[in-house]
Amino acid sequence: MVKDIIISVRNLQSAYNERIIHQNLNLDVYKGEILAIIGGSGSGKTTLLKELILLKEPKQGDIIIDGINIKQLSFKQKQAIKNKIGVMFQSAALFSSLSVGENIVYVIKKRYNIDDETAKNMAMLKIKISDLDEDVYWLYPSELSGGMKKKAALARALAVDPKILFLDEPVSGLDPISADEFDKTIKKLVELLGISVIMITHDLSSLLIADRVAIIANKTIIFCDTPDKIHTVDDAWVKELFMGERGKRFLDGNKA
Amino acid sequence: MGQNHEFFELKDKILYLKGKWVVENTKGIQKKISDFVGFERVDISLVDEIDTFGGLLILQNFDKSKLSGKNEKVESVLELVLNNLAKIPKVKKKSLLLRFSNYLEKKLKDYLFFLNFIGKSTIDFISKISDFEFRTFIKDIQNMGVGAIGIVGVLSFLIGLVIAYQSAAQLRQFGANIFIVDLVSISIVRELGPLIVAIIVSGRSASSYTATLGLMKVQEEVDTLDTMGVSPYTLLVLPRILSLFIVMPLLIVFADIIGIFGGMIISNLILGVNYAEFLDRASRVVTIKSFLSGIVKGPVFGIVIALIGTSEGFKVEQKAESIGTHVTASVVKSIFSVIVIDAIFSVIYRWLKI
Structure with a gap:
């Protein structure tokens, strides 16, 4: 079965001044899949994410999102692409002067000019979908726990039903049980809404919900396939990650 | 008699929903939705695309028992929306007296904080x-x-x-x-x-x-x-x-x-x-x-x-x-x-x- 490609990255080169981060990087993301991106610290995961969400311009190469090359787009076209993506940043990044509900309503109204009543109902729905209580609607980010902040950030990322959801270390700082719940919520959303998820993660158990795993090393993607083929990768860091003490636990868990 | 529209079609007392029931079209759908009356059933099988906005619109405007037709995608979204529907909790309005006393309390705390700070x-x-x-x-x-x-x-x-x-x-x-x-x-x-x-x-x-x-x-x-x-x-x-x-x-x-x-x-x-x-x-x-x-x-x-x-x-x-x-x-x-x-x-x- 041929799957539709929603994002494709071709021969990407990116750099901060003289320092080259990516060289000849190619990546395809299919519709409706969860793609996990892993890699050591400083390998350029977040840089790739920033380029995919139009925060940073690549030096060379093409990024095609939903059939549109993001190079040299007009302001309006960029806006149209931004409407298709939802991003959850690592630090949650909720607006601290708005309550959680208002955070979501703000996004809905800014993007689609929908009436108050509907926007509020949608915000409440998103809060519930992200596994939070009704009361959270009126709470301010400073009143939330770490896990609730992450969920609230997910709710805001989902605000306008994006086609592509970017998650930057969604479960970092959560306890294992909350992390599992969070992973399950994401899996459920992908199945029900058919969205594509690109997730940067350091958490090996999050790989269990991923359809495919991409590994960034040596400035490019050295592996991009289903999680069970990871043992074929010939890279010291990856071997240590999966075949070392930590990885054994993960692989055993995966088989069980 | 038949009425036709981008998102609706009324035929034989059945209202067929169709097209893209997604967030971009929310306004368009809301404008038209009250024009269609006198149907007995609502058919969802022709909907091409749906997201939670569309799901919410369907559930808010039509009785769930009237829905018919097969459409796996729509049904799963409707289920997701239905399972997560909730009312926004009301914020209690504070009386003038309470607000005034809160204000005084805040001021008092402010001074106490300053004294505490000096101490x-x-x-x-x-x-x-x-x-x-x-x-x-x-x-x-x-x-x-x-x-x-x-x-x-x-x-x-x-x-x-x-x-x-x-x-x-x-x-x-x-x-x-x-x-x-x-x-x-x-x-x-x-x-x-x-x-x-x-x-x-x-x-x-x-x-x-x-x-x-x-x-x-x-x-x-x-x-x-x-x-x-x-x-x-x-x-x-x-x-x-x-x-x-x-x-x-x-x-x-x-x-x-x-x-x-x-x-x-x-x-x-x-x-x-x-x-x-x-x-x-x-x-x-x-x-x-x-x-x-x-x-x-x-x-x-x-x-x-x-x-x-x-x-x-x-x-x-x-x-x-x-x-x-x-x-x-x-x-x-x-x-x-x-x-x-x-x-x-x-x-x-x-x-x-x-």
Whole structure:
């Protein structure tokens, strides 16, 4: 079965001044899949994410999102692409002067000019979908726990039903049980809404919900396939990650 | 009879939903939805695309028992929406009396916090003086003292100029030209010099203290110091109090000199009082008592400004607007206190007959 490609990255080169981060990087993301991106610290995961969400311009190469090359787009076209993506940043990044509900309503109204009543109902729905209580609607980010902040950030990322959801270390700082719940919520959303998820993660158990795993090393993607083929990768860091003490636990868990 | 539309089609008393029921089309769908009446069933099998916005619209506008037709995607979205529907909790409106009492409580807490802050600082200054950093103290003198010289100079020069200019016209009517010296030098030395400096320092230093300590508080640096056994009061508050304590009188002396210089220039230009005459009279008019009575205010203002600036910084909470609120509060409070204290000084000097 041929799957539709929603994002494709071709021969990407990116750099901060003289320092080259990516060289000849190619990546395809299919519709409706969860793609996990892993890699050591400083390998350029977040840089790739920033380029995919139009925060940073690549030096060379093409990024095609939903059939549109993001190079040299007009302001309006960029806006149209931004409407298709939802991003959850690592630090949650909720607006601290708005309550959680208002955070979501703000996004809905800014993007689609929908009436108050509907926007509020949608915000409440998103809060519930992200596994939070009704009361959270009126709470301010400073009143939330770490896990609730992450969920609230997910709710805001989902605000306008994006086609592509970017998650930057969604479960970092959560306890294992909350992390599992969070992973399950994401899996459920992908199945029900058919969205594509690109997730940067350091958490090996999050790989269990991923359809495919991409590994960034040596400035490019050295592996991009289903999680069970990871043992074929010939890279010291990856071997240590999966075949070392930590990885054994993960692989055993995966088989069980 | 049949009605046709991008999202609806009414045929044989069945309303067929079709097209893309997604967020972009929410407005369009809402506009049309009430035009269609007189159907018995709603068929969802023709919907191409749906998201939670479409799902919510369907569930809000049609009775669930009327829905029919097969469409896996729509059904799964409807189920997701239905399982997660919830009412937004109502916020209780507070009565006027409650709001007033909350306001009073907040104000009271504010004062208690300030008292508590002073108390804790004093205890820590005495018991944990070893945490004092001499470098911070010197750096603060550089920033808040030397850094303020420019603006203090310009403003006091202009104030001296303006006072001389305004009074020149009045004094000339009586031929009392020479008294411009008394007027300018005494008013600047006793009142205006200290006040200008205090207001400038309130604006520059109190705000900077609040912002600096506020950010440290937000980033949990203050808590870190506390857990390390280092007193944040001795480390962060004491150097700032001491530096303003030292810097304020020095700035006042500087402001006095420049202010009188400004007055001197105008006196010469407008009233023809030459520089030698002016300086001669000034040195006799400005007694050591009145000079000191201005300078003495400096350290007091300095301590108050530093205490308000740092205590407001410690009040900052984990909110983006919190730093802004407290910086405003610290500037307003320090200028207010400075003027009140200045008034108190006047009363005291009156009693002491200085």
